[in-house]
Amino acid sequence: xxxxxxxxxxxxxxxxxxxxxxxxxxxxxxxxxxxxxxxxxxxxxxxxxxxxxxxxxxxxxxxxxxxxxxxxxxxxxxxxxxxxxxxxxxxxxxxxxxxxxxxxxxxxxxxxxxxxxxxxxxxxxxxxxxxxxxxxxxxxxxxxxxxxxxxxxxxxxxxxxxxxxxxxxxxxxxxxxxxxxxxxxxxxxxxxxxxxxxxxxxxxxxxxxxxxxxxxxxxxxxxxxxxxxxxxxxxxxxxxxxxxxxxxxxxxxxxxxxxxxxxxxxxxxxxxxxxxxxxxxxxxxxxxxxxxx
Amino acid sequence: xxxxxxxxxxxxxxxxxxxxxxxxxxxxxxxxxxxxxxxxxxxxxxxxxxxxxxxxxxxxxxxxxxxxxxxxxxxxxxxxxxxxxxxxxxxxxxxxxxxxxxxxxxxxxxxxxxxxxxxxxxxxxxxxxxxxxxxxxxxxxxxxxxxxxxxxxxxxxxxxxxxxxxxxxxxxxxxxxxxxxxxxxxxxxxxxxxxxxxxxxxxxxxxxxxxxxxxxxxxxxxxxxxxxxxxxxxxxxxxxxxxxxxxxxxxxxxxx
Amino acid sequence: xxxxxxxxxxxxxxxxxxxxxxxxxxxxxxxxxxxxxxxxxxxxxxxxxxxxxxxxxxxxxxxxxxxxxxxxxxxxxxxxxxxxxxxxxxxxxxxxxxxxxxxxxxxxxxxxxxxxxxxxxxxxxxxxxxxxxxxxxxxxxxxxxxxxxxxxxxxxxxxxxxxxxxxxxxxxxxxxxxxxxxxxxxxxxxxxxxxxxxxxxxxxxxxxxxxxxxxxxxxxxxxxxxxxxxxxxxxxxxxxxxxxxxxxxxxxxxxxxxxxxxxxxxxxxxxxxxxxxxxxxxxxxxxxxxxxxxxxxxxxxxxxxx
Numbered sequence: 001x002x003x004x005x006x007x008x009x010x011x012x013x014x015x016x017x018x019x020x021x022x023x024x025x026x027x028x029x030x031x032x033x034x035x036x037x038x039x040x041x042x043x044x045x046x047x048x049x050x051x052x053x054x055x056x057x058x059x060x061x062x063x064x065x066x067x068x069x070x071x072x073x074x075x076x077x078x079x080x081x082x083x084x085x086x087x088x089x090x091x092x093x094x095x096x097x098x099x100x101x102x103x104x105x106x107x108x109x110x111x112x113x114x115x116x117x118x119x120x121x122x123x124x125x126x127x128x129x130x131x132x133x134x135x136x137x138x139x140x141x142x143x144x145x146x147x148x149x150x151x152x153x154x155x156x157x158x159x160x161x162x163x164x165x166x167x168x169x170x171x172x173x174x175x176x177x178x179x180x181x182x183x184x185x186x187x188x189x190x191x192x193x194x195x196x197x198x199x200x201x202x203x204x205x206x207x208x209x210x211x212x213x214x215x216x217x218x219x220x221x222x223x224x225x226x227x228x229x230x231x232x233x234x235x236x237x238x239x240x241x242x243x244x245x246x247x248x249x250x251x252x253x254x255x256x257x258x259x260x261x262x263x264x265x266x267x268x269x270x271x272x273x274x275x276x277x278x279x280x281x282x283x284x285x286x287x288x289x290x291x292x293x
Numbered sequence: 294x295x296x297x298x299x300x301x302x303x304x305x306x307x308x309x310x311x312x313x314x315x316x317x318x319x320x321x322x323x324x325x326x327x328x329x330x331x332x333x334x335x336x337x338x339x340x341x342x343x344x345x346x347x348x349x350x351x352x353x354x355x356x357x358x359x360x361x362x363x364x365x366x367x368x369x370x371x372x373x374x375x376x377x378x379x380x381x382x383x384x385x386x387x388x389x390x391x392x393x394x395x396x397x398x399x400x401x402x403x404x405x406x407x408x409x410x411x412x413x414x415x416x417x418x419x420x421x422x423x424x425x426x427x428x429x430x431x432x433x434x435x436x437x438x439x440x441x442x443x444x445x446x447x448x449x450x451x452x453x454x455x456x457x458x459x460x461x462x463x464x465x466x467x468x469x470x471x472x473x474x475x476x477x478x479x480x481x482x483x484x485x486x487x488x489x490x491x492x493x494x495x496x497x498x499x500x501x502x503x504x505x506x507x508x509x510x511x512x513x514x515x516x517x518x519x520x521x522x523x524x525x526x527x528x529x530x531x532x533x534x535x536x537x538x539x540x541x542x543x544x545x546x547x548x549x
Numbered sequence: 550x551x552x553x554x555x556x557x558x559x560x561x562x563x564x565x566x567x568x569x570x571x572x573x574x575x576x577x578x579x580x581x582x583x584x585x586x587x588x589x590x591x592x593x594x595x596x597x598x599x600x601x602x603x604x605x606x607x608x609x610x611x612x613x614x615x616x617x618x619x620x621x622x623x624x625x626x627x628x629x630x631x632x633x634x635x636x637x638x639x640x641x642x643x644x645x646x647x648x649x650x651x652x653x654x655x656x657x658x659x660x661x662x663x664x665x666x667x668x669x670x671x672x673x674x675x676x677x678x679x680x681x682x683x684x685x686x687x688x689x690x691x692x693x694x695x696x697x698x699x700x701x702x703x704x705x706x707x708x709x710x711x712x713x714x715x716x717x718x719x720x721x722x723x724x725x726x727x728x729x730x731x732x733x734x735x736x737x738x739x740x741x742x743x744x745x746x747x748x749x750x751x752x753x754x755x756x757x758x759x760x761x762x763x764x765x766x767x768x769x770x771x772x773x774x775x776x777x778x779x780x781x782x783x784x785x786x787x788x789x790x791x792x793x794x795x796x797x798x799x800x801x802x803x804x805x806x807x808x809x810x811x812x813x814x815x816x817x818x819x820x821x822x823x824x825x826x827x828x829x830x831x832x833x834x835x836x837x838x839x840x841x842x843x844x845x846x847x848x849x850x851x852x853x854x855x
Contacts, residue, residue: 083816087815090819095634096819099581099815102583102761104812107808110804111805277636
């Protein structure tokens, strides 16, 4: 029993990790909480559903994921063009990024609600063999596949951040964008690339979440909350912290739902976040942006 | 009662292994003007940040008016009569010049928020007093004609003067000026020297200045501390400092 | 005037009352909260449930309702005002959600999602609403021009510099937060009186974000802008009631409309429609003084002659 719970928790945590990283990556560059991420996830979930449903024979999973990644990328770039760009140009205080992202989040959720109604859709079944046994625990194929995909994406992401020139640029800009510019890094394009990356992550998360849960406008929002909690516990802006925290969060959530029920669980998760905020605001990783005098 | 307005005993500050300030001691009495000079990176602004308690000293003690304030926080220190300007002007962009200066007086305002809601007579009286005091500070620095202007629309030199006016408004016992002449042309620097002299004449306070510009420091200060890499390499009157070989070697010898 | 139009005016008044609180909170003190609707809920539910259970007129229980709101605000503010702005906003969202969840969990008392309807009818509600609106606008306007207003703007612009002028930023933030919660609870009570039903979904985060959107549209620095914005944006969807798009009444698009307007404003007039402009009645005062000085000049002339 326990092994199954833990496995489910890790699988859930892996998806949260994708969301948390998408959130953390924008925070580390621009120092604001990008709520629009939830909206992007919701939108991509719908795109994934309609893409799959429009073919007589359900396309393979990897195709859907590629499609939604591209969709997520485009949505992110659109949001950047109509919203974030003007904040950058005018050098407005950070709060305007925040307000813009909240507006986008509401806008997307409302558009989805108005056009697709409040009914939820369900993805067609993906796998023939619904589950298999490992060491006495019943592992759902879906969860297993989600876990694999998430881990793969995260590894690729970490490699990009740590090993490529672009990743280096991102890290530099996240520490100090002015010095970055002096060093020849075009912070404008790094920012756009970061948004694009977040968009791709949102797209992938959207597909995976849609498969695991059902498709409704608020999906992105409620999942984002988990991502935010993970990101906060992990240390806002730290990617590795977000991943570790997300995995832990998934496991804790599973255990809590099983032992204490699903209505109390959100309160517990939120409570853990509050605990961290007050006792260790810099989170697990210890990253914490501070005011310079 | 101690005779010193501000006294520190060997305060130090470390940042991740780098010693920004190492055992800095100073004492300043009422009415004195003292200066801290040194090359960039010598830790001068860190000293100011320690004194105004933006940072807490790792070691050493700070005494304000004879009271040990080493462990106190920034807000308390400010309310005890320590006022400062910043290296990069930090004026409030959402307020005009007059309001910026009024802010220096606001924490001591004698009416409550409920009274403010209904603009009771006491509010009007207090606001009149605050306005009069703020205008006086602007006058001393010849800024009266900029009263209604927004800081972001003003030339840099004027902004720096507004900062001084604002710090002055809080009626401090010690006024700390962080590089007040930075970015000013020679004519403006002469004006500044006169302004600081006027301030000393019209207000009862001590002044502590961080500066690069030798003309300002030598002209105004009664006593000078010379910092380099966080250490005090020399201290004394302007005449003493001018002749000090260590100072000449480390600092005055360089072309400004 | 039809009862529909009257109800519209009341709704507009409620919107304006709420925005004065948001103006103080976000416009003056720079605290961005997406959970103000929670205090609307606390205020209204407490007031009407107590009135119903204890059989006392709601005017009295309203005081308890508002007081309870203020208390919760105080408890919520104490630990959170020292956190970064992002964290603060996140927590306000959580608080808002938590209150809604509580309202549904305790359906025995609150009648949950079906709505609490035991609310008395008040005659001439529109006059009460108008009076409260005017009082609130005056209060917040006076606040803005007082030393507290200045200190709030100072702490919003630069918290560190504000502290260096002995402004107790934490105490000030807590005070303003409590003030905003009181105003929110008052508007919540009015919502109850007007619609005669309390539903948890009315107080969700859409309601909270709506108010912040109104504020940013009108201008975070202008009370006039905030008031005009709150008034007109609230009425606008009602006016477009009969216009349809894709087969659905414009009403459904209300929130989408708000979002689009905000994005336009943020792009083209970031400071808000009204920017820094504040309506003031100085021109009236000047005219009055001119009249007085003319009169006294005439008097003096008369005396000199005689």
